[in-house]
Amino acid sequence: MRDGPAPKSVLARGAALLRACGESEGALSLAELALRTGLPKPSAHRLIGELVRLGLVERTPEGLYRIGLALFVLGQSAPSARELRDAALPYLGDLHEETHENVHLAVPDGSDTLFLEKITGRRATPIVSRAGGRLPAHCTATGKVFLAHDPRPPHLTLPRLTPRTLVLPGQLARDLAATRARGYGVNLEEAEVGVSAVAAAVYDRGRGPRPVAAISVTGGTRRLDVDRIGARVCAAARALTRTLSA
Known part of the structure; x- marks a missing residue:
């Protein structure tokens, strides 16, 4: 579980979700993302959906989440x-x-x-x-x-x-x-x-x-x-x- 209070701004919440995905060895469920970031599950669901649409996170066929190719390319730059x-x-x-x-x-x-x-x-x-x-x-x-x-x-x-x-x-x-x-x-x-x-x-x-x-x-x-x-x-x-x- 995440230490400290959950991030408050939209940007900070999105960054927390990206970090949680990036630090995991495998793909994460929505419940795991909410637990690791301290975000309410509805907020995590809404934000992770936006990150998927932007290509920064990808959703697997099993409904799990992991870092997307767009973020990988961005990081390499x-x-x-x-x-x-x-x-x-x-x-x-x-x-x-x-x-x-x-x-x-x-x-x-x-x-x-x-x-x-x-x-x-x-x-x-x-x-x-x-x-x-x-x-x-x-x-x-x-x-x-x-x-x-x-x-x-x-x-x-x-x-x-x-x-x-x-x-x-x-x-x-x-x-x-x-x-x-x-x-x-x-x-x-x-x-x-x-x-x-x-x-x-x-x-x-x-x-x-x-x-x-x-x-x-x-x-x-x-x-x-x-x-x-x-x-x-x-x-x-x-x-x-x-x-x-x-």
Whole structure:
């Protein structure tokens, strides 16, 4: 269920419905949309119908709702995200060829990490993440990179996703200090059981001292060599930083 009061303006309500559709792994029913947004069911029904007519949401034959092609095309046209993704793709591809694991490009989004791109393959460990998806920052390697270098970190509720998720502020503070000291963030089965990740910060020197993105490699805990992968991820992040700062 959605935290906080339901949005009041028509624009905010429409945006809440779009976000609910975008954050879901699958299509949602009208009841699920109303629950996730806090909107009354009649209001959700009226607004989602308008979004369908605009092509921003599509209705499946089963009567469920998901993001429409028009919104996908619109999102792909966002200049900052497109330019960052285009610049990063060669480095993400190289990392995938070296590791044969899942490679992500992520950006900070409040208390979450948002995955702009994901490169995977048949030999990579199956994981839940997807391009356009998000996870809480405190339990992801990319998110820890953002939190570790944010002088004004967002308020975090620290939900537990697995038995190894860091849910105590003191634990997280120590982990973020270790992230700064070693130069990369590590997630050890904190977002998904059996899956770990390593991430490093990407900067654009023209946009200030905080990371604009992070690159990560995610795979099965048993076969992910954190130190070795950490060195490779850091090298890729530095190369992308040089490209963005040129």
